[in-house]
Amino acid sequence: xxxxxxxxxxxxxxxxxxxxxxxxxxxxxxxxxxxxxxxxxxxxxxxxxxxxxxxxxxxxxxxxxxxxxxxxxxxxxxxxxxxxxxxxxxxxxxxxxxxxxxxxxxxxxxxxxxxxxxxxxxxxxxxxxxxxxxxxxxxxxxxxxxxxxxxxxxxxxxxxxxxxxxxxxxxxxxxxxxxxxxxxxxxxxxxxxxxxxxxxxxxxxxxxxxx
Numbered sequence: 144x145x146x147x148x149x150x151x152x153x154x155x156x157x158x159x160x161x162x163x164x165x166x167x168x169x170x171x172x173x174x175x176x177x178x179x180x181x182x183x184x185x186x187x188x189x190x191x192x193x194x195x196x197x198x199x200x201x202x203x204x205x206x207x208x209x210x211x212x213x214x215x216x217x218x219x220x221x222x223x224x225x226x227x228x229x230x231x232x233x234x235x236x237x238x239x240x241x242x243x244x245x246x247x248x249x250x251x252x253x254x255x256x257x258x259x260x261x262x263x264x265x266x267x268x269x270x271x272x273x274x275x276x277x278x279x280x281x282x283x284x285x286x287x288x289x290x291x292x293x294x295x296x297x298x299x300x301x302x303x304x305x306x307x308x309x310x311x312x313x314x315x316x317x318x319x320x321x322x323x324x325x326x327x328x329x330x331x332x333x334x335x336x337x338x339x340x341x342x343x344x345x346x347x348x349x350x351x352x353x354x
């Protein structure tokens with residue numbers, strides 16, 4: 144059986160090069176080398192070599208996946224799309240999903256809550272738009288409803304006004320029919336209803352002088 148004749152740790156990466164009978168055999172993570180008690184003089188059966196090579200291939204993919212998944216929360220559908228882009232073998236998907244879940248980097252409920260909070264705070268999106276986006280992320284109706292119910296409630300009229308002020312600098316005067324159409328079309332594209340738009344554009348009541 145091939146014998147380990149040298150172990151060389153890479154300087155920049157947490158990896159170890161394994162030499163068999165004087166020639167480079169394969170690379171593994173330092174963790175894998177310790178787990179499998181690799182040391183100079185140890186003999187490895189061909190099946191053990193193939194298992195270590197396969198595990199290393201999976202570890203390399205997981206390292207790249209971890210870099211992607213740790214940038215921000217992701218839904219399971221987004222991770223599946225990453226698998227397709229990177230052409231990750233399908234037989235590895237479930238194990239990689241499980242590894243992400245075990246370290247708290249894959250949870251559709253937490254993702255939905257985070258998404259709602261971010262989109263309401265930074266984009267002032269109404270519930271209709273949030274539902275549409277989350278459906279596109281593969282989130283179930285039940286999870287979406289739960290995330291919306293748990294979010295800090297902001298009246299959609301206030302959200303519409305905030306969007307208008309950001310876009311136009313103030314609540315626009317819609318006396319002109321062309322301007323009115325422009326404003327309505329803009330807010331409808333943002334997911335607001337006709338009723339909400341109408342109320343958001345209604346002039347604030349002017350208080351009379353106190354007696």
